[in-house]
Amino acid sequence: MDFALSDEHRLLRDSARDFLAGEMNLQPLLVPGAxxxxxxxxxxWEKMVALGWSGLIVPEALGGLGMSHVDLAVIVExxxxxxxxxxxxxxxxxxxxxxxxxxxxQQAQLLPAxxxxxxxxxxxxxxxxxxxxxxxxxxxxxxxxxxxxxxxxIAAGGRYFLVDPQARGVTIERLEWRDITREVxxxxxxxxxxxxxxxxxxxxxxxxxxxLYLLLAAESAGGLQHVLDASVxxxxxxxxxxxxxxxxxxxxxxxxxxxxxxxxxDVAVLYAAWALDNDPDVAPLxxxxxxxxxxxxxxxxxxxxxxxxxxxxxxxEMRNHLYFKRARANAMLLGAPSAQRAEIFATLKARExx
Numbered sequence: 606m607d608f609a610l611s612d613e614h615r616l617l618r619d620s621a622r623d624f625l626a627g628e629m630n631l632q633p634l635l636v637p638g639a640x641x642x643x644x645x646x647x648x649x650w651e652k653m654v655a656l657g658w659s660g661l662i663v664p665e666a667l668g669g670l671g672m673s674h675v676d677l678a679v680i681v682e683x684x685x686x687x688x689x690x691x692x693x694x695x696x697x698x699x700x701x702x703x704x705x706x707x708x709x710x711q712q713a714q715l716l717p718a719x720x721x722x723x724x725x726x727x728x729x730x731x732x733x734x735x736x737x738x739x740x741x742x743x744x745x746x747x748x749x750x751x752x753x754x755x756x757x758x759i760a761a762g763g764r765y766f767l768v769d770p771q772a773r774g775v776t777i778e779r780l781e782w783r784d785i786t787r788e789v790x791x792x793x794x795x796x797x798x799x800x801x802x803x804x805x806x807x808x809x810x811x812x813x814x815x816x817l818y819l820l821l822a823a824e825s826a827g828g829l830q831h832v833l834d835a836s837v838x839x840x841x842x843x844x845x846x847x848x849x850x851x852x853x854x855x856x857x858x859x860x861x862x863x864x865x866x867x868x869x870x871d872v873a874v875l876y877a878a879w880a881l882d883n884d885p886d887v888a889p890l891x892x893x894x895x896x897x898x899x900x901x902x903x904x905x906x907x908x909x910x911x912x913x914x915x916x917x918x919x920x921x922e923m924r925n926h927l928y929f930k931r932a933r934a935n936a937m938l939l940g941a942p943s944a945q946r947a948e949i950f951a952t953l954k955a956r957e958x959x
Contacts (some may be wrong), residue, residue, distance in 0.1 A: 610679070617679050617680065618679045618680075618683060622686070622687075625686070626687065629687040630645055631644070631687075631688060631927060635924065637921050646690045646691055649690065650723060650725075653691055658693065659693075659719055659723045659724075660716075661677055662677060663716045663719055667712065667713065667716040667720065668717040668721050670720075673878070673882050674816070674878040675878040675879060677823075677878070678875065678877075681820060682823045682826050684824065685823060685825060685826065685827030685828040686827035686828060687831075688786045692725045692727075692754065694750050694751055694787070695727035695728065695749075695750045695751025697820060698726070698728035698813070698820070699757075700716065701816050702726075702809065703715060705808075705813050706802040706808070711800075711803070715756060718755075725751065725753075726757075727751045727752050729746035729757060729758065729759040729760055730746070730760060732746050735760065735762065736762060740798055740799055742799045744761065746759060748791070750787060750788070751787075753770075753779075755770070756768070760806050763805050764802065765801075766800060767800040770792075772797050772798060774794060778792075778793070783933060784930045784934035784935075785930065786931055787931070814892075815888055815893075818877070818939065819874070819881060822877060822895035822898075822899040825896075825900045825902070825903040826874045826899050826903075828935075829863075829870050829906050830871075832910045833867050833910075835924070836863065836913045860913075863906045863909060863910075866902040866905065866906050870895075870899040870902050873894060874899060876895070877891040877892045890949055896939065897943075898942075900936035901942040903931075907925070907933075911929060
């Protein structure tokens with residue numbers, strides 16, 4: 606495949622970048638004690654919906670844009686670059702769960718509302734603490750991204766269920782998550798009525814997981830690009846001993862390493878997106894490799910950036926800590942990079958044995 610973006614993809618990237626640059630304001634988060642509720646979440650989501658972003662992956666037949674994974678990755682990289690505070694992550698995750706496990710009727714009921722009205726979704730990952738009796742859920746999902754949704758998709762007892770978050774017995778407790786640009790909650794269920802979905806967790810989860818890997822990897826690649834750009838700009842402006850600090854070899858080496866990480870992360874994300882569109886046999890490996898590399902590289906580069914900025918890089922008023930926290934959280938949300946590498950090794954070993 607050609608890893609260069611087409612003219613159409615560059616136009617898509619630039620329009621997304623311009624939109625987010627004009628709408629996303631991180632300043633309310635650069636105050637001690639701030640959390641995700643301080644950012645322009647609702648207003649930004651409303652404008653994203655108007656652009657059709659809530660339906661990026663919803664099939665055209667159900668009112669969405671039906672974008673390819675490459676298209677999606679291009680846009681998501683820009684949300685990662687800007688740390689856009691919106692329920693896009695949860696809605697994408699829930700949409701994939703509906704596409705993988707929902708019946709045709711459930712998809713027809715919910716996905717047009719997602720695409721055209723911004724109906725928000727959230728996905729509760731497979732959790733052994735969840736139990737189900739007939740159509741009632743009991744237990745707890747420890748970490749749910751964007752749980753302040755209109756519909757929850759919850760894994761319990763080996764099945765997926767649709768749950769109204771306003772239903773009796775549902776308790777949503779927002780967590781003090783390290784990444785304050787993202788809302789993460791603990792959701793508890795006490796004999797809550799739920800609608801079962803068609804396919805089991807074992808059948809649907811690998812397909813969903815691979816796309817969540819791409820989502821996180823693309824976010825990380827975009828954040829990594831911002832970290833590099835900000836570090837280069839600061840290294841050109843900050844003067845020490847009569848010279849810009851970027852003129853010193855130690856800083857040059859750091860920036861060169863970060864540039865290499867950006868290029869590798871971009872290639873990994875694009876390859877994973879291409880594989881998800883074109884080669885389902887390769888897709889699980891490509892997605893796991895993209896998430897493992899991009900999230901780890903993002904964490905490393907965000908830390909290097911703080912070192913390049915020096916003492917000011919450690920202050921709350923600078924953006925460095927927001928990117929560092931997002932990087933660290935992205936690297937752990939679906940398991941550490943080492944867990945993805947273990948998956949890669951197991952898959953390769955199984956294929957070799959076959």
